[in-house]
Amino acid sequence: MMGWIFSVLFCIGTLYATFTLGGDAALSAMLLGASESVLLCIKLLGTYMLFMGLMSVAKEAGLLIALSRRLKRVISWLLPEAKQATGAIALNFAANMLGMGNAATPFGLEAMRLMQLENKNKTTATGTMCAFLAINASALEIIPTTMIGLRAAYGSASPAAIVLPTLISSGTATFVTVLICRRLLKKR
């Protein structure tokens, strides 16, 4: 699926840019995108080191397992076969709901790694992985930290006015996603 998307996006982008702006513009856009990814990774490295370091401390202190046990009911209602990834999934959801997307990623990747350990067919996503990512991408947001910050920076009179509408919008999307995923998981 991703390969197919990449090919389509790449070809449409290149052909359009080449015929409207010329080949040079297309090439420089490609190079710009590639170097931007390096800059982004360097920026992310600090964040990841901080949160993966803290996660490792929590793991050694037995907190990830304790968290998994506590949230087993909730997570297993959403994702019946999360098993040992439950703790990491819970942390990922929690960080996402508080609007800390970059902090959520290391937890999410750890959850994927743990789920992949139990996956029999390594190149095909399990139903649990699909549902986990779909729920993650539906972006339930309780406090949109980043947006409130940006609004304040642009001189908004009430930066936090978007909390309720954001909750309504993302809540509806997540609710529908959970319903669809439960249907699809049961079918398997």
Add this chain to the structure above:
Amino acid sequence: MPLLACALIIYASIKRINVYEAFVKGALEALPMLAKILPYIAAMLICVKLLVDGGALNALIGLISGPLKALGMPEELLPLALLRQFSGSGAMAIVADIFERYGTDSDLGLMASTMMGASETIFYTLALYFGSAGIKKTGFTLPVSLFAALISVVMSVIAIRALF
């Protein structure tokens, strides 16, 4: 958050964990993890730059803005709704532009804020998570996620119209 981290460190110290060693061990894993996901990020960002700088995205917006406008979707928000699925920083730039042009507390400003806060960079997230695990067949994730994104966009417009 910082207090939570501090509480974690105190708790781990009481449990006689070598906190420093544990932290360093975890932080060490960040570099290989990023090295693993860098090519996926690169592939996605190359496509994004091609589509945005090359003008294909704008052409697409021109094509579908007519019908969407008829349905009550403000056309100023269309670039945001589309780009949001591919690029977080690109979408953020559009939001900042809307803030400067219409103001943060205008209907458009509020809708843009909500749309941005209530959504995730779907293609980027999927590429990253599935890529890091080595998954090629991604099952039902993409169609379900795109449907959820559509709901989120529509609900952002409706919620602001209803509340303000």
